[in-house]
Amino acid sequence: MEKLKINFENCYGIKKLEKEFTLFSEKNGVKTPKHTLVIYAPNGVMKTSFAKTFKDLSNGQNSLDLIFKDRINKREIADENNIEIKTEEVFVIEPYNEQFDSDKKSTLLVKKELKEKYDEIHKNIDIAKDNLLKNLKQLSGLSGRNDNIQIEIEKVFKNDLFTVLEKFEEVINNSESTEFSNIIYNEVFNDKVLDFLKTKDFRKQIKKYIETYNEVIENSDYLIKEFNHYNASTIHKTLKDNGFFTAKHSINLNKGEIKKEVISDTELDDVIKKEKEKVLNNPKLQKEFEAIDKKLSSAQLRQFRDYLFDNKEILEKLENLDEFQKQLWIDYFINQKDLFIELLKVYKNGKSNIQEIVKEAGKEKTDWERVVNIFNDRFSIPFRLRVGNKEDVLLKDNVPAIEFIFKDLNEEKNIQKSELLSVLSQGERRALYLLNIIFEVEAREKLNQKTLFIVDDIADSFDYKNKYAIIEYLKKIGENDLFYQIILTHNFDFFRTIQSRLNIDKEISCFIANKNQNLIILEKAGYFKPFDYFKKNLTKDKILIASIPFLRNLAEYCNGTSCQNYLKLTSLLHIKNDTYSIKKNDLEAVIKNILPSKSNINLNNKGKDVVELIFELSNNIINDTNEGINLENKIILSIATRLKTEEYMINKINDNNFCDNIKDNQTIKLIEEYKKRFPMETSAIEVLDRVNLMTPENIHLNSFMYEPILDISDYHLKEIYKDIKRLKGELV
Numbered sequence: 001m002e003k004l005k006i007n008f009e010n011c012y013g014i015k016k017l018e019k020e021f022t023l024f025s026e027k028n029g030v031k032t033p034k035h036t037l038v039i040y041a042p043n044g045v046m047k048t049s050f051a052k053t054f055k056d057l058s059n060g061q062n063s064l065d066l067i068f069k070d071r072i073n074k075r076e077i078a079d080e081n082n083i084e085i086k087t088e089e090v091f092v093i094e095p096y097n098e099q100f101d102s103d104k105k106s107t108l109l110v111k112k113e114l115k116e117k118y119d120e121i122h123k124n125i126d127i128a129k130d131n132l133l134k135n136l137k138q139l140s141g142l143s144g145r146n147d148n149i150q151i152e153i154e155k156v157f158k159n160d161l162f163t164v165l166e167k168f169e170e171v172i173n174n175s176e177s178t179e180f181s182n183i184i185y186n187e188v189f190n191d192k193v194l195d196f197l198k199t200k201d202f203r204k205q206i207k208k209y210i211e212t213y214n215e216v217i218e219n220s221d222y223l224i225k226e227f228n229h230y231n232a233s234t235i236h237k238t239l240k241d242n243g244f245f246t247a248k249h250s251i252n253l254n255k256g257e258i259k260k261e262v263i264s265d266t267e268l269d270d271v272i273k274k275e276k277e278k279v280l281n282n283p284k285l286q287k288e289f290e291a292i293d294k295k296l297s298s299a300q301l302r303q304f305r306d307y308l309f310d311n312k313e314i315l316e317k318l319e320n321l322d323e324f325q326k327q328l329w330i331d332y333f334i335n336q337k338d339l340f341i342e343l344l345k346v347y348k349n350g351k352s353n354i355q356e357i358v359k360e361a362g363k364e365k366t367d368w369e370r371v372v373n374i375f376n377d378r379f380s381i382p383f384r385l386r387v388g389n390k391e392d393v394l395l396k397d398n399v400p401a402i403e404f405i406f407k408d409l410n411e412e413k414n415i416q417k418s419e420l421l422s423v424l425s426q427g428e429r430r431a432l433y434l435l436n437i438i439f440e441v442e443a444r445e446k447l448n449q450k451t452l453f454i455v456d457d458i459a460d461s462f463d464y465k466n467k468y469a470i471i472e473y474l475k476k477i478g479e480n481d482l483f484y485q486i487i488l489t490h491n492f493d494f495f496r497t498i499q500s501r502l503n504i505d506k507e508i509s510c511f512i513a514n515k516n517q518n519l520i521i522l523e524k525a526g527y528f529k530p531f532d533y534f535k536k537n538l539t540k541d542k543i544l545i546a547s548i549p550f551l552r553n554l555a556e557y558c559n560g561t562s563c564q565n566y567l568k569l570t571s572l573l574h575i576k577n578d579t580y581s582i583k584k585n586d587l588e589a590v591i592k593n594i595l596p597s598k599s600n601i602n603l604n605n606k607g608k609d610v611v612e613l614i615f616e617l618s619n620n621i622i623n624d625t626n627e628g629i630n631l632e633n634k635i636i637l638s639i640a641t642r643l644k645t646e647e648y649m650i651n652k653i654n655d656n657n658f659c660d661n662i663k664d665n666q667t668i669k670l671i672e673e674y675k676k677r678f679p680m681e682t683s684a685i686e687v688l689d690r691v692n693l694m695t696p697e698n699i700h701l702n703s704f705m706y707e708p709i710l711d712i713s714d715y716h717l718k719e720i721y722k723d724i725k726r727l728k729g730e731l732v
Contacts, residue, residue: 001023001079001080001484002022002023002024002031002033002079002080003020003021003022003023003079003080004020004021004023004037004077004078004079004085004452004484005019005020005021005076005077005078005079005080005082006018006019006020006021006076006077007074007075007076008050008053008063008074008075008076009072009073009074009075010064010065010068010071010072010073010074011049011052011053011063011064011065011073011074011075012048012049012052012053012063012064012065012066013046013049013065013066013067014046014049014050014053014520015518015519015520016518016519016520017046017050017519017520017522019522021037021486022034022508023035023037023484025505025507025508033481034504034505034508034509035477035478035479035480035481035483035484035485036474036477036478036484036485036487036502036504036509037484037485037486037487037504037509037510037511038486038487038488038489038495038498038499038502038504038509038510038511038525039486039487039488039489039511039512039513039522040489040490040492040495040510040511040512040513040525041488041489041490041512041513042490042513043490045513045514045515045520046513046515046520047456047457047488047489047490047513048456050454050488051092051094051454051456051488053075054077054090054092054452054454055092055094055454056075057075057077057085057087057090058087058088058090058091058092059087060087062075063075077090085452088449089449089450089451089452090451090452090454091440091444091451091452091453091454092453092454092456093437093453093454093455093456093458094456095430095456095457095458095460096429096430096433097433098421098429098433100433100436100437101436102436102437102439102440102443104439104440104443104444104447114357114360117353117357118354118357121350121353121354121357122350124346124350125343125346125347125350128339128342128343128346128347129146129150129161129343129347130146131339131342131343132336132339132340132342132343133146133149133150134146135336135339136149136153136329136332136336137149139181139184139185139332139335139336140152140184140185140186140328140332141184141185141186141187142185142186143186153329156325156326156329157326157329162347165333165340165343165344165347166344168330168333169344171330172330172333172334172337172340172341173337173341175334175337176238176241176334177238177334178331178332178334178335179313179327179331180314180317180327180328180331181331181332181334181335183311183314183328183331184307185325185328185329185332187303187304187307188304188307188314188318188324188328189321189325189328192304193304194321196304197318197321198321239251239265239268240265244265245263245264245265245268250262250263251268253271367442367446370442371435371438371439371442372385372386372402372435374438374473375434375435375438378469378472378473379431379434379466379469380463380465380466380469381424381428381431381432381466382406382407382408382424382428383404383405383406383407383420383424384405384407385402385403385404385405385435386402386403386405402417402435404416404417404420406420406423420432426461427461427462427463427466430461430462431462431466434458434470437458438473441453441473441477441483444482444483445480445482445483448482449482450482450483451482451483451484452483452484452485452486453477453483453484453485453486454485454486454488455474455485455486455487455488456488457488457489457490457491457494458470458474458487459471459489459491459494460489460491460494467494467497468501471497471498471501471502472501474487474498474502475501475502478502492527495510495525496528499525499528500528506524506525506528507524510524510525511523511524511525512524512525512526516625517625527631530631531547531550534546534547534550534632535547535595535597535598538591538598538601538603539601539602539603539604541613541617542617542632542633542636543632544584544587544603545610545613545614545617545632545635545636545639546631546632546635546636548569548572548573548587548639549573549635549639549699551565551569551590551591551594551595552566552569552570552573554594554595555569555590555594558594565590565593565594568582568586568590569590572587572610572611572614572639573639573642573643573699574642574643574646574666574667575643575646575647575650575666577660579611579643580609580611581609582609582610582611583606583607583608583609583610584603584604584605584606584607584608584610584613585603585606585607586610587603587610588601588602588603588606611643614636614639614640614643615640615643615644617636617640618636618637618640618641618721621633621636621637621714621718622637622718622721622722630714633714634714634717635699637714637717637718637721638694638695638699638717639699640721641691641694641695641717641720641721641724642667642691642695642699644721644724644725644728645667645688645691645724646666646667646670647728648724648727648728649670649671649673649674649688650670652674652677652678653670653673653674653677658673667691667692667696668692671685671688671689671692674688684727687720687723687724687727690720690723691720691724694716694717694720695717695720
C-alpha cells in the first residue's frame with residue numbers, strides 16, 4: 001500500500017476530514033515504505049472520533065453522528081487504487097478495554113505443522129461423528145443441529161460422548177438386534193410427557209399394568225416373563241438370517257405336554273405375532289391400559305396416547321424412565337453399528353496421535369510463551385505471567401489460559417485474574433490489557449494478515465518505563481511489512497518521543513490536527529524543537545513576542561535574575577515602571593546579548609512599543625477561528641492576559657508604594673491584595689483566579705518542558721483574554 005485515502009463526513013463530531021497519506025518516501029527514483037504515521041490532536045479536535053470511525057469499519061458497522069443522527073454520513077477509507085480497506089484489515093487499539101480478549105490466541109499455541117496435524121485429526125473425527133449423529137437424529141426424532149443429539153446423549157449418560165461410546169463398545173459389537181430402535185425418543189422424552197410420567201398417579205397405574213402384564217404372559221402358551229415376544233422375535237431373526245429353516249431344520253414349541261413342530265420362519269413369525277397380540281390384547285391387561293388411557297385425555301398428551309396405543313410394548317418400561325432412556329440410545333447405537341464402530345475407530349486413532357502432538361508441543365517453545373516473555377521482560381508490574389493448560393487446549397479443545405503469579409519481596413502466589421485486578425492500580429490494569437493486544441498483533445503476523453492498526457493514545461497514564469516499553473513494541477509493529485499504523489495522541493511529549501524513537505519522517509508522516517470551523521485539517525507537524533524554530537524566525541513579530549519567555553530563561557541560566565537582560569524581559573511579562581517604554585530596538589539589543597549567533601539580527605519598526613505590539617497581536621488572535629496547536633499564539637495570549645490583568649489590578653488598588661515594592665510573585669500578590677480591598681467584587685475575583693490558574697505555566701516555560709501549553713486548547717485562552725478585556729471595559 002502506497003497511499004491511504006480517508007474521507008469522513010459527520011462521523012462522531014467530525015464534520016469534514018479529507019486526507020491522502022503517503023506511505024513511502026522517494027529518493028533517486030527508489031521508494032522506501034513508511035509504515036507508521038503519527039498524529040497529534042489536541043483534546044476535543046478529532047482523536048476519539050477518528051478512532052471510532054475506524055472501529056466501525058473493523059466491526060462491519062456504519063458510522064454516524066451521535067447527536068445529529070439525521071445528517072448524511074460519509075466514510076471512505078481506501079488505498080491508492082481506490083480499493084476499500086477490508087474489515088479484517090483494520091484493528092483499533094483502544095486506550096483501554098478491560099473486556100477485550102483476542103480471539104486469535106489459539107493460533108499461537110503450537111507451530112504450524114503441529115496445528116495442521118491436530119486440525120486434520122479433529123476434522124476426521126468430526127466427519128465420523130456427524131455421520132453417526134445425523135442418523136441418530138432421524139431415529140430419535142429430535143430436531144435442531146447434530147450438536148443437540150450429542151448434548152442429549154451426554155445429559156442422559158452423565159458423561160462426554162466418547163466416554164459413553166467406549167463404555168458400551170463391547171455391548172454394541174456383540175448385539176445384533178434391538179427391541180426399541182423403532183421407538184421415537186422424542187415421543188416419550190419431551191417435557192410435556194415427562195411431567196405426566198413422573199406424576200404419582202401414573203407411577204401407581206403403570207405398576208398395576210406391569211403386574212397384570214407379568215400375570216398374563218405367564219399364562220401364554222409359549223411366552224413367559226423371561227422369554228417374552230421380543231426374545232422370541234430375536235431368535236426368529238437369528239434363525240432366519242442364518243438359514244436355519246432353509247437347511248430343513250425345525251424347532252419344537254412346548255405347550256405344556258404338547259409339542260408343536262415349526263418347520264419354517266413364516267410359521268414361527270406367525271406364532272410369535274399371535275402370542276404377542278394375545279398377551280397385549282388380553283381383556284384384563286386391556287382394562288389396565290384403558291385406565292392409563294383415561295389419564296392421557298388432555299389435548300397436550302393426545303399425541304402420546306396415540307403413540308402408546310400403537311406401541312404398547314413400551315408401557316412396561318415406563319416404570320424406570322432413566323433406564324429406558326439409556327436403553328433407547330443403546331438400541332439406536334446398535335441400529336447404527338457400522339457408523340458407531342467407524343467413529344470409535346477414528347476417535348481412538350486420533351486420540352493416540354493427538355497425545356503424540358501434545359507431547360511434542362510440550363517440548364517446544366511456543367509463540368504463546370514468546371508473547372508472555374515479551375510482556376514479562378518489557379513491562380514493570382508486580383506480577384509475572386506463565387503459559388498454562390497447553391495440553392488441555394490441544395486434547396480437549398479448551399480455551400488457552402494465562403497463569404498469574406503475584407510477587408512481593410518475600411514470596412510468590414498463583415492467583416486468579418479477578419483477584420489480580422482487584423489489587424492492581426489503573427496503570428497496571430492497562431498494562432495487563434496490553435497483553436491481549438500483543439496476542440492480537442502476534443497472531444495477525446502469524447496468519448499473514450495485512451493490517452492497518454489505529455493506535456489511540458495507548459500510552460496515556462503509564463509511567464515512563466512502561467511508556468517506553470509500549471513505544472518499543474510500536475516500533476516492532478512499524479518494522480513489519482504486513483503492518484501499517486496510525487498512532488494518535490493528545491500528548492505532545494509522547495508525540496515528540498514517538499517521532500524520535502521510531503525515526504518517523506517529519507515531512508510526510510507526522511501531522512498535527514487543526515479544526516477550522518467545520519473542517520479538520522491534518523497539517524505537517526512542527527514544534528519538535530520550538531526554540532530552534534523561534535531562533536530562525538525572530539524577525540517575525542509573533543515569533544519575536546513568543547520567544548520572550550525562552551530568552552528570559554536563558555538570561556537567568558547564564559547570568560542570574562539580577563542581570564539587565566533578565567530584568568528587561570521581566571518587564572515585558574509583568575507591569576513594571578519601564579514596561580511601557582520598552583521598544584523593539586531594546587528587545588533587539590537583548591537578543592544580541594543573549595544569542596551571539598543573532599548578533600546581526602535586524603528587526604523592523606524598531607521604535608514600536610513592545611507592549612503595544614503584544615496587545616495588537618492578541619486582538620488579532622482572538623478573532624481567528626482556527627483551533628490549532630498555535631504555540632506562539634498561546635504564549636502571546638498568556639503574556640497579554642497577564643499584562644492586562646496586572647494593569648487592571650494596579651489601577652484599582654492605586655497604591656504605588658505597595659505595587660513598587662513587590663519583588664517576586666507579582667501577579668499572585670496583586671490578586672491577594674485585590675481580594676483584601678475588594679472582597680465583594682466576586683465576579684472580578686473569579687476572573688482573576690482563572691487568569692492565575694491558566695497563564696503562569698504558559699509563560700514560565702522552557703525548551704525542555706513546553707508540552708503542557710501545546711496540549712491546552714487555545715479556545716480557553718481566548719475566552720479568558722476576552723474576559724479580562726471586558727473587566728477593563730475594553731470589550732463589550
